[in-house]
Amino acid sequence: MNKLVYNEMLKLVKSKRLIVVSIIIGIMISMFTYAQYREIENLQKRIGDKDWRVTLQQSIIDMQNRIGSSGISEEWRSQLKVRIDQSQYYLDHDINPQEPGAPTFLRVFLDNSIQLLLPLMVMIVSADLVSSERSLGTIKLLLTRPIKRWKILMSKYLTLILTISLILLIFGFFSYLISGLFFGYAGWRAPILTGFTVDSGELNTANVHLVPQWQYLLMIFGLGWFVSLVVGTLSFMLSVLIRSTAAGMGVMLAFLISGTIISSIASSWESAKYLFMVNLRLTDYLQGNIPPIEGMSLPFSLTVLAIWGLAGFIISFVAFTKRDIY
């Protein structure tokens, strides 16, 4: 099995897939770093003060004004209310939620990329793992070796897990390195508030506690890894089922993007919460954002994702071992 996984990794490296993914991540991070840098610059110019308390106070006032204005939807209003409460909590306890520095950038960036960017990167590798063998025709060589089919597929799946871990490492490493150039490398120990729960639209701060940023980062990287694994498994399944890599990627892309759309508009379609793509924003639960559909919580989302992932895994193996190759 070791040799088989080695073979798969060799192909990934030699076919330049991993390099492409690393380059994309590098470019994205540079862009976001620059955007963030300008954003901060801009804010400072507008407020004319470098103190974060003023900035936060300002944004609270902004949000309060928005709540006060008419023509705002009920859901949006309750969401804003939660955010105000949260910001107020930070202010009252004298904690800067946006403490600048590479670790903070890493945290914000991962929060924002867990739904689309990260799954996309994973997809580039996983959607190709099986279907490329079919389009190259090398599947015929692979399956006529004295090795059972499930072992071949297992070696590919293990490669997927390795690659996902590697992508997250690259992700973390690059964003730390690049953003640090602008914001400095400090901030590992900055306190972060977590433990928010949302009960029927109200922010419940009963369980809120502080954790150092590095601990919080570990948590969100864990969640990011899990999300990537599920998305990777599902596109792996598509790669087994669909002959063409492009078609497989297209299907997965459609799902991922529809996920972002559904979570922003479909709060009244309650059964949508059982779709995997609505449940990808796991890190939101840590921050106390209101979930897109009522009844969703961290354990709920984890369960839904786990079930989808398991189903994808089983379907992949059954289809791969049974199928005739023409």
Next chain:
Amino acid sequence: MNDITLSVQHLRKKIGKREIIKDISFELKSGEVFGFLGPNGAGKTTTIRMLVGLIKPTSGTIHICGYDVKKDFSKAMERLGCIVENPELYPYLTGWENLEYFSRMLNNIDSNRIEEIVELVGLTERIHDKVKTYSLGMRQRLGIGQALLSKPKVLILDEPTNGLDPSGIREMRHFIRYLAEKEGLSVLVSSHLLSEIQLLCDRVSIILHGKIIHTESVHTLLTQKEKLFWRFTPLEKGIKILQTVAPSVQVQDDIVITPFIETEVSKWSKLLVEANIEIKEMNRQIPSLENLFLEMTGGEISE
């Protein structure tokens, strides 16, 4: 040397309601090159894909060196090397890396064996170049190289000369004969060209519409079916003479066709010459595949 290495019994494959392979049985002995002859779509490739485990048969059994492909997949595959259709290797790896890659999927293949193979297929100079820079002939040879890595007893080649130029075809032919005669391999070769099979194989199965309609040694098949094409003047007189000696005489425009019988032909031409007939051309021809099918099936080439 006559032990059976590949045995296929009552092989069938149904897709939906259509039966595309209908009860195929045959056996290969070691040291023999066996041909699989049939037009495109006759079921050659489907049968070969069942032999190598890519397609599961609906019923029937396949044994390679006594191991059932269904039950003892790994053991059976260790004794089999194959190229199904084109030799598709990883274009972004070098020839050497490809061979290393495949050797990792086998037991006990060291770099000495790989070097041996490279020399055998004559790729020593280019082995460290990327496969995407190889010509089709080189890819074909590398494909055979990977098939031979595990020292198989049975080699299955699907249309091995497809797309090769004449010198490449001749080279391939010599190589396959060498493997069978010197290394004692059983080689199964499929082709839709009778001339190909004639030069390469010891025995041939003719397959049509998913059925084997004829299995015979190539020698008998050809001597039975070979024709002699004559052109001479005066036509009428010559035809009359030939009709008295030859088993059958057909006339197509100014060409007269008789069977080719090696021991008789010189007598016939002597008769013609003695009767003052001017022979312009005597041409020995193997029948086209199409004609062969027409003869064997009585005109049912397409359904």
